[in-house]
Amino acid sequence: xxxxxxxxxxxxxxxxxxxxxxSHTVVELLQGGYRVVVVDDLSNASAKVFDRIRTxxxxxxxxxxxxxxxxxNDRAALSKVFDEHQPDRVIHFAGYxxxxxxxxxxxxxxxxxxxxxxxxxxxxREHGCTSIIFSSSATVYGDPDSLPLxxxxxxxxxxxxxxxxxxxxxQILTDLHTADPAWxxxxxxxxxxxxxxxxxxxGEDPKGIPNNLxxxxxxxxxxxxxxxxxxxxxxxxxxxxxxxxxxxVVDLARGHAxxxxxxxxxxxxxxxxxxxxxxxxxxQIIEAFSKxxxxxxxxxxEPRRSGDVTANxxxxxxxxxxxxxxxxxxxxxxxRDSWNWQSHNPDGYEG
Ligand code: UD1
Numbered sequence: 151x152x153x154x155x156x157x158x159x160x161x162x163x164x165x166x167x168x169x170x171x172x173s174h175t176v177v178e179l180l181q182g183g184y185r186v187v188v189v190d191d192l193s194n195a196s197a198k199v200f201d202r203i204r205t206x207x208x209x210x211x212x213x214x215x216x217x218x219x220x221x222x223n224d225r226a227a228l229s230k231v232f233d234e235h236q237p238d239r240v241i242h243f244a245g246y247x248x249x250x251x252x253x254x255x256x257x258x259x260x261x262x263x264x265x266x267x268x269x270x271x272x273x274x275r276e277h278g279c280t281s282i283i284f285s286s287s288a289t290v291y292g293d294p295d296s297l298p299l300x301x302x303x304x305x306x307x308x309x310x311x312x313x314x315x316x317x318x319x320x321q322i323l324t325d326l327h328t329a330d331p332a333w334x335x336x337x338x339x340x341x342x343x344x345x346x347x348x349x350x351x352x353g354e355d356p357k358g359i360p361n362n363l364x365x366x367x368x369x370x371x372x373x374x375x376x377x378x379x380x381x382x383x384x385x386x387x388x389x390x391x392x393x394x395x396x397x398x399v400v401d402l403a404r405g406h407a408x409x410x411x412x413x414x415x416x417x418x419x420x421x422x423x424x425x426x427x428x429x430x431x432x433x434q435i436i437e438a439f440s441k442x443x444x445x446x447x448x449x450x451x452e453p454r455r456s457g458d459v460t461a462n463x464x465x466x467x468x469x470x471x472x473x474x475x476x477x478x479x480x481x482x483x484x485x486r487d488s489w490n491w492q493s494h495n496p497d498g499y500e501g
Contacts, residue, residue: 154415157183161235164188165222166243168195170354171343174403175241177203180211182407187235191221194357196499202351222266225273232277239281241406242270248361252312263315271326281334283409286320288341288462289313298465301421309457327419334417336409341395341425341464343402345484346491353491355498367436368492371443378447380432382454391432393461395425398479408475425464426477442485
């Protein structure tokens with residue numbers, strides 16, 4: 151059993167805390183009274199997000215935030231952070247996340263994602279910190295045999311190195327607990343995080359051409375892209391386009407706060423799906439986003455993208471029953487907030 155500690159006495163190390171999901175989680179933690187230390191190398195994020203976080207949470211809560219620009223794989227830098235702050239728990243987001251790029255750069259993806267996790271847990275162990283929440287993905291379920299997906303649904307072989315890193319890190323953390331039952335591991339399997347902070351101050355800021363649907367739709371809505379490329383309309387779904395369980399990033403961030411509260415004073419390995427339980431097709435997303443931005447969004451039908459599954463959506467009853475967490479925002483809310491962010495920050499944080 152790990153020690154039970156009040157939020158204001160808990161220091162949470164957030165790796166990748168400047169990124170899309172990380173930054174929204176940092177806001178929820180600061181608002182929940184936690185002390186937060188972010189380690190991020192800014193390889194795919196901007197330090198400007200910290201000004202936005204400060205504006206959202208206010209000066210008093212923001213005083214509980216410390217940022218280190220460092221690579222989690224830099225053992226000396228990470229050890230220094232642990233020496234200075236003695237984190238009680240870790241939320242591990244830092245990692246490369248572009249599926250297509252992972253296929254062409256497998257060495258970089260394995261070295262970075264798995265390497266940084268091994269460094270992290272080793273430094274944690276050296277400092278007596280054995281509580282970790284890992285940012286996993288519904289990608290570990292592969293092409294599902296049946297829907298909705300529960301945490302008991304089988305893991306399937308991944309279709310790309312990015313997916314394998316999520317798959318393997320889940321295994322590594324599970325093995326750690328087998329070796330030392332003091333470890334307190336929560337694996338959060340995200341479905342498709344979209345949306346932005348309702349303040350319009352924080353959102354997704356992809357570099358280059360977006361790989362994921364909603365950032366691409368948002369950039370098309372604002373005129374940066376000509377048309378959305380719909381990858382396949384011959385799937386066995388109501389309108390033929392792929393179906394996913396989109397979840398508002400603020401709901402997802404609150405899922406991490408719920409997991410932190412739930413894991414307090416425990417040990418073990420627990421897996422939770424974080425989604426809404428509702429499937430939405432590509433065409434339904436384009437329609438909802440058109441409504442949010444007030445004009446039609448052009449799209450063209452293209453062949454299927456290799457590696458894509460037909461449909462997936464989550465059964466989230468475990469998170470509701472154990473952690474008391476449930477998604478609050480619907481697709482219209484997600485598109486509204488995403489558009490609000492995109493239209494006020496057309497060039498992201500650097501604009
Ligand atoms: C992708 C990853 C997944 C990762 C997740 C992170 C793949 C195969 N999977 O999920 O491992 O955890 O991102 O957010 O990349 N689509 C289009 N046009 C586009 C982009 C997407 O039609 O320009 C369609 C896709 O075919 C799919 C849906 O939109 O049906 C969602 O795609 P995307 O946003 O890329 O997410 P996933 O593929 O579900």
